Amino acid sequence: MIRSGSGRAVILQIFSHASRSRVKPSRGIRALDTPRHGRHVNSVEGHEGQAPDADSAGPASRGRTFDSFDLPEPVRVGLRGAGFTHCTPIQEKALPLALAGRDVAGQAQTGTGKTAAFLLTVFTRLLAHDRPGTPASPRALVIAPTRELVVQIADDARLLGDATPFAIRAVYGGIDYRKQRLDLEAGVDILVGTPGRLIDYFRQHVYDLRSVEILVVDEADRMFDMGFIKDLRYLLRQLPPVERRQSMLFSATLSHDVMELAYIFMNDAVRVSVTPEQVTAENVEHMVYHVGKYEKLPLLIGVLRREGEGRTLVFVNMRRSAERLVHYLEANGLKADAITGDVDQRRRLRILADFKEGALPILVATD
Numbered sequence: 310m311i312r313s314g315s316g317r318a319v320i321l322q323i324f325s326h327a328s329r330s331r332v333k334p335s336r337g338i339r340a341l342d343t344p345r346h347g348r349h350v351n352s353v354e355g356h357e358g359q360a361p362d363a364d365s366a367g368p369a370s371r372g373r374t375f376d377s378f379d380l381p382e383p384v385r386v387g388l389r390g391a392g393f394t395h396c397t398p399i400q401e402k403a404l405p406l407a408l409a410g411r412d413v414a415g416q417a418q419t420g421t422g423k424t425a426a427f428l429l430t431v432f433t434r435l436l437a438h439d440r441p442g443t444p445a446s447p448r449a450l451v452i453a454p455t456r457e458l459v460v461q462i463a464d465d466a467r468l469l470g471d472a473t474p475f476a477i478r479a480v481y482g483g484i485d486y487r488k489q490r491l492d493l494e495a496g497v498d499i500l501v502g503t504p505g506r507l508i509d510y511f512r513q514h515v516y517d518l519r520s521v522e523i524l525v526v527d528e529a530d531r532m533f534d535m536g537f538i539k540d541l542r543y544l545l546r547q548l549p550p551v552e553r554r555q556s557m558l559f560s561a562t563l564s565h566d567v568m569e570l571a572y573i574f575m576n577d578a579v580r581v582s583v584t585p586e587q588v589t590a591e592n593v594e595h596m597v598y599h600v601g602k603y604e605k606l607p608l609l610i611g612v613l614r615r616e617g618e619g620r621t622l623v624f625v626n627m628r629r630s631a632e633r634l635v636h637y638l639e640a641n642g643l644k645a646d647a648i649t650g651d652v653d654q655r656r657r658l659r660i661l662a663d664f665k666e667g668a669l670p671i672l673v674a675t676d
Contacts, residue, residue, distance in 0.1 A: 372396040375429075378404060381436045384429060386472035397422035399583045400429075407557060408433055412578040414571040415559045419528075421583065423559045424465050427451070427525045431499060432470055434523050434555065444496035446520035447478075450548070451501040452541060454531040456481040456654060457661065462527065463501045475499050480506045483654030490515055504532070504540035511547065518547045522554055529560040529567045538566075542574075551576035606634075610641050613671070620664060624676040631673045638671060645671035 373396045375388050388394075396404065399417040407413050407430040417423045431449045440448060453459045463479035470477065475498035480489045482505055489506070493515050500507075500516070510516060524545070526532070532541050548554060556575040560567050563580065571578050600608055613621060623645075625631050631647040638645040646660050646669055663669035 372398065372401045378408060380408075380429065381433055383436060383472040384432045384469070387432070387469040388429075390471055391468050393425065397425075399423050399581065400426045402581045402583060403427075403557075404429065406579050406581070407555070410434075410555055412551075412556045412571075412575040413558070414563060414568070414575065414578045414580045415557070416561070416563045416580070416582040417559060418561050423527070424462055425469065427527070427557045427559065428462075428466050428469050430555075430557065431466075431523055431525070432473055432475070435475060435498065436473065440498070441520050443517075443520075444476075445494055445516045447497045447500035447516060447518070448520055449499040449523045449525070450507075450518065450521050450544075451499065451525040451527065452504060452507065452532075452544065453501065453527045454503065454535050454537055455528075456483060456503060456657075458528065459501050459503055460658065466499060466501065470499075477501070480510060481654075482506050483657075485654075504537045504544060507544060508540055511544070518544075519549065521548050524548060524554055524556045526556075526558045526570075529558050529570060530562050530564060533564075533566050538570075541570075545574045606637055610638070610643070613638075613643060619670070620667060621671045622664075623671065623673045625673060626676060628675055631675055634673050638673075643671055644669065645673055647673040649675050 374394060375385070375396065376394075380388075398421070399415055400422045403413050403415050403423075403426045407426065415423060415426070431451075435448050451462055453462055459479050459481045463477055466477045476496050477499045478489070478492050478497040478501070480493065480500070480502035482503060490510060490513075493500075493510060497516065511518065526541070532538055551574065556578070558567070558571055558575065558578070563571075563582065568580075571580075598608060609623075623634065625634060628649040628651060631649050635645045635647045646663070648657055648660055652660070660669065660672065664672045
């Protein structure tokens with residue numbers, strides 16, 4: 310369970326006694342027992358301080374200012390509209406290389422500003438000259454592993470690219486199959502999508518990849534974890550040669566598999582590594598409870614009522630568990646909803662929006 314509110318976050322793990330032997334509290338975790346009741350890759354290393362959330366407006370960082378970069382005016386307008394003034398560590402290291410046209414393989418955690426790093430590069434490159442090819446040929450391709458990440462990247466692109474003339478399209482499964490196809494046929498400059506839906510439309514000749522000038526692969530490590538690497542390799546083989554395009558890859562971990570991908574499909578990529586100086590955030594309290602199997606739900610209700618206001622994200626391991634937990638919470642006067650694998654995309658997006666806006670205080674999800 311993860312709670313946030315009033316600038317404080319609490320990570321709470323509840324285990325039954327049967328699973329206690331598999332849990333080993335690490336440094337910074339308080340354990341509580343309750344009574345029985347391309348080619349070659351160069352490297353640039355760095356350390357990350359307390360970088361602001363990539364999705365928040367007006368980051369307060371002491372990094373390099375965006376004004377110090379030679380950015381086109383439409384890009385500067387987008388930055389001002391988003392309230393961004395200073396770079397996060399990954400942006401400060403990746404942007405000078407990317408804006409100079411180098412391929413970049415970046416290691417950075419989610420929430421460090423990598424999305425803005427590659428979007429600013431995309432806009433700057435595309436604004437430098439007119440479109441080649443046909444309107445149904447994307448000039449930039451961004452590949453991400455999940456529907457939610459695709460939606461987030463597209464939203465960020467529309468925010469930062471508000472003053473640019475580019476058509477930004479997002480394609481992903483579970484929703485609006487025909488509408489997404491019609492949008493692509495109407496014209497696209499920047500295409501963001503999941504591997505499966507991208508391949509589906511590509512094989513139907515809805516768009517082609519011959520005019521791609523810049524490629525971005527986001528969360529590459531998750532592509533491997535989720536079994537998308539075969540699809541990803543298929544898409545990359547359809548692109549122009551590495552010498553005729555710029556490529557950027559971002560991943561939380563630059564494993565051997567990820568770096569092999571960079572070696573094959575990127576051109577003399579520079580590795581940019583931003584390592585957190587501290588593993589846990591200062592404002593996060595991490596607690597582990599070991600209780601009996603039938604004490605877990607009463608304990609959860611007690612903790613939720615004790616913590617009071619704020620948003621709570623609860624993870625469970627099965628869809629049926631999520632549904633049962635939502636019914637249990639609502640029976641105890643707590644408003645909750647669940648996201649599981651069989652929830653359709655429209656409802657999923659609506660639930661996530663309610664949770665982000667605070668209209669839904671408790672979100673249950675399968676992990």
